[in-house]
Amino acid sequence: MRIDVLSLFPNMFAPMRESIIGKTIDKGLVDFNVVDFRDYTTNKHNKVDDEIYGGGQGMLLMPQPIFDAMDAVEAQAGNRGRVILMDPAGETFTQAKAEELAKEDHLTFIAGHYEGYDERIRELVTDEISIGDFVLTGGELGAMTVIDATVRLLEDALGDDMSAVDDSFSTGLLEYPQYTRPADFRGMQVPAVLTSGNHAKIAEWKQKEALRRTYLRRPDLLEHYQFTPETKRLLREVKQEEAERVEK
Numbered sequence: 001m002r003i004d005v006l007s008l009f010p011n012m013f014a015p016m017r018e019s020i021i022g023k024t025i026d027k028g029l030v031d032f033n034v035v036d037f038r039d040y041t042t043n044k045h046n047k048v049d050d051e052i053y054g055g056g057q058g059m060l061l062m063p064q065p066i067f068d069a070m071d072a073v074e075a076q077a078g079n080r081g082r083v084i085l086m087d088p089a090g091e092t093f094t095q096a097k098a099e100e101l102a103k104e105d106h107l108t109f110i111a112g113h114y115e116g117y118d119e120r121i122r123e124l125v126t127d128e129i130s131i132g133d134f135v136l137t138g139g140e141l142g143a144m145t146v147i148d149a150t151v152r153l154l155e156d157a158l159g160d161d162m163s164a165v166d167d168s169f170s171t172g173l174l175e176y177p178q179y180t181r182p183a184d185f186r187g188m189q190v191p192a193v194l195t196s197g198n199h200a201k202i203a204e205w206k207q208k209e210a211l212r213r214t215y216l217r218r219p220d221l222l223e224h225y226q227f228t229p230e231t232k233r234l235l236r237e238v239k240q241e242e243a244e245r246v247e248k
Helices: 010-017 019-027 063-077 095-101 119-124 140-151 161-166 199-217 219-223 229-247
Strands: 002-007 031-036 082-092 106-110 127-130
Touching: 002 010, 002 063, 002 140, 010 019, 010 031, 010 140, 019 031, 019 140, 031 063, 063 106, 063 119, 082 095, 082 119, 082 140, 095 140, 106 140, 127 140, 199 219, 199 229
Parallel strands: 002 031, 002 106, 082 106, 082 127
Antiparallel strands: none
């Protein structure tokens, strides 16, 4: 996968070369490039923003530097790929969107700053994405979030391919509780079923506890979850157990 990012602050993306994402770059799974679109401005002061026509507070990014930077990406890569604008008005980012983007060969992100974008910049864009209902100083952190969530889904990105499959949201549920050694830490014990060696019981426990955590913390996710007769049974048990716990 090739990933290009158009940003005024390329140094902000240095952490992308660490951890799992850094390993995908080292392995050649990802070709990661950050383009400072200030390098493409044609005015003598290297300005990339200007006042808003019709009045308004703040400054808008001008189209020319971003269009020219995009032309440079296209000339080098042979295409623009799927062009993603990080914008508060965009589609809220989800795990499903990450899975969709992970199937692409080329992603190009536009990470803006200041008050916003000249509307004509949207002519370049295939997707507009928001990471939530809050405001950041720029699109860089949002782009990093989307890139991280997407790249980790690539084949061979994680040491264990099942890690991504079992993640929260990938199954439609929050992830079940997990434990490691020691089995007894300050009186807090690992559930006995997990050390039993009974794989069928362990699988059932994981499914039930994922349902429990989702029911207690994000019940809205259950509205769209595809239940089987078995998961319906487990959720009934969870609801009964939690009701009894409250009564106590």
